[in-house]
Amino acid sequence: MKGKSLLIVLGIIVILALSLISSYNSLAALDESVDNAWAQVENQLKRRADLIPNLLETVKGYAAHEQEVINSIAEARSMYLGARTPQDFQEAEAGLNNALRSLNVIVENYPDLKASQNFADFQTDLAGTENRIATERMRYNDMVREYNTKIRRFPTNIVAKIFGFELREYFEINEQDMEAPKVNF
Numbered sequence: 584m585k586g587k588s589l590l591i592v593l594g595i596i597v598i599l600a601l602s603l604i605s606s607y608n609s610l611a612a613l614d615e616s617v618d619n620a621w622a623q624v625e626n627q628l629k630r631r632a633d634l635i636p637n638l639l640e641t642v643k644g645y646a647a648h649e650q651e652v653i654n655s656i657a658e659a660r661s662m663y664l665g666a667r668t669p670q671d672f673q674e675a676e677a678g679l680n681n682a683l684r685s686l687n688v689i690v691e692n693y694p695d696l697k698a699s700q701n702f703a704d705f706q707t708d709l710a711g712t713e714n715r716i717a718t719e720r721m722r723y724n725d726m727v728r729e730y731n732t733k734i735r736r737f738p739t740n741i742v743a744k745i746f747g748f749e750l751r752e753y754f755e756i757n758e759q760d761m762e763a764p765k766v767n768f
Contacts, residue, residue: 609733617726617730620727621723625672627716634708637708655678659682669753669755
């Protein structure tokens with residue numbers, strides 16, 4: 584009888600240990616997936632930031648006296664390059680969207696700029712990048728949702744607390760910037 588009880592207790596301990604290991608491994612995998620998804624968002628945001636110098640050079644040739652807008656775009660790019668967290672990128676996103684809105688006004692005043700092949704190429708690249716950013720942002724937020732849901736469910740929430748897994752932050756934009764900047768130059 585004692586041997587049977589000992590086997591039952593050992594069986595329960597093994598089952599709990601396997602459950603703990605399984606929960607930890609699934610949380611670790613989801614954590615890595617969130618990091619990977621965020622890296623893809625950063626990759627696309629970097630691509631966008633890399634397009635900005637081309638924009639500035641093209642616009643400078645046509646609108647040299649519009650230095651304020653050019654400076655605001657350059658500042659927004661610097662914010663992107665210095666951002667590390669979703670919140671940092673949200674702030675950079677707001678600055679860049681405002682700068683691009685101002686640029687749209689300038690472009691309307693320079694028909695030759697609108698007709699420039701360099702500018703048309705830039706427009707195409709930027710529009711494609713905006714779409715990629717939206718897609719990667721969605722994928723990142725989907726992974727964060729899955730990860731956060733897993734952390735909040737019982738009994739995984741216990742394992743998450745024990746091993747220090749914390750809720751992750753969504754990459755959201757403010758209401759003013761809900762629409763991507765219009766790049767209809």
